[in-house]
Amino acid sequence: MEGSVNSDNKSKGVGYQDGKSGGKMQNVTMGLEVFDCSICSNPLRPPIFQCSKGNSICSPCCDKLPESDRSAVQRCYIMDRVVNNIFVPCKHGCNRKITYYNKDAHEGECLIGPCVCPVSGCGFVAPTTALLGHLTTLHKLPTTPLELFGMFYFPVQPGSQVLCSEYGRLFLLDVVPLESFGHAVFLGCVRPETPQGTVDVSLCFSSFEGHFQASKVEIKHDGEPKQCLFVLPGRETKVVVGMKICIGYFDNDELQEEEEKEDEDMCEYDYDFDHEEEVDDDYD
Structure with missing residues (x-):
């Protein structure tokens, strides 16, 4: 079952016809409200249930029903199949294949959406x-x-x-010297204005023999995109920090799957870099 819509307006959607000899695709116009929950009006996503x-x-909403009403509720597998095959376009114009119930979450994280x-x-x-070119040419950042x-x-x-x-x-990594104290390390996330996920940052470093420090910082989706990761006392600048950045999402498996594969249609830049997993010899 597949289809596409003619508009991202909520009053229009997609229909599908399934033939016995294979899938038949046909664009139709229909009200997407029929794919919203009849109680909370949010887009339906599996598992979907049908009331009496x-x-x-x-x-x-099913879990919030009174016990007497919940006993009459049944799982609606056909609606699960339908909503999993209702696809809508991204308002930013990317070429992702987006299910209707993931539309808002996707658009909040879409890489071609507006970022500051x-x-x-x-x-x-x-x-x-476009921001990458802006940062490297106007701000001359490596x-x-x-x-x-x-x-x-x-x-x-x-x-x-x-x-x-x-x-x-x-991401923008800043190391700022603090007068008579040390250095502060900041990480800024370049992300859409309405991100849906969090950024988890794990850190580890040793500033002198016998010392080891590990910490974790969470940059929440509704918080400030730039945070201070840690402050290193002293003027020593030969300390090497190990950092791991992980992206997390709230109840959106589709976005997680999208991060695990490249989409050439969305990326205009070819980052032809050699990845280094070990510390550069200059910092040994």
Whole structure:
């Protein structure tokens, strides 16, 4: 079952006809409200249930029903199949294949959605692909390849750099000297204005023989995109930090699956970098 819509307006949607000899696709116009929960009006997503009156309801609303009404509710497998094959376009114009119930979550994380430049005082807004050129040309910041969910090493030396993941996600790493104290390390997330997920940052470093420190910082989807990861006392700048950045999502398996594969249609830049998993010899 597949289909596509003619518009991203909620009053229009997609229909599908399934022939015995194979799938038949045909664009139709229909009201997407029929794929919303009859109680909370949110888009239906599996598992879907049908109440005694024949209305389709989502799992959270089903769990809130009185015990007397819940006993008459049945699982609606045909609606599960239907909503899993209702596809709508992204309002930002990317080529992702988006299910209707994941539309809002996807658009909040879409890499070609509007993102604000992370440099303080700069109000430039553009997709991440355009922001990369903006950061490297206007702000003249160096770029470093980053493997999400993998360890990345950097020295605690004053300066800024743009971390580029293989999926187009960008981060701004700042090491700021603090007068008569040490250095503060900041990480800024270049992300859409309404992100749906969190960024988990794991850190480890040793500042002197016999010392080892490990910590974890969570940059929440509804919090500030730039956070101080840690402060290193003293003026020592030969400390090398190991950092791992992980992206998490709330109840959205589709977004997690999208991060695990590259989409050439969305990425205009070719990050032809050699990934290094070990510390550079210069920092040994």
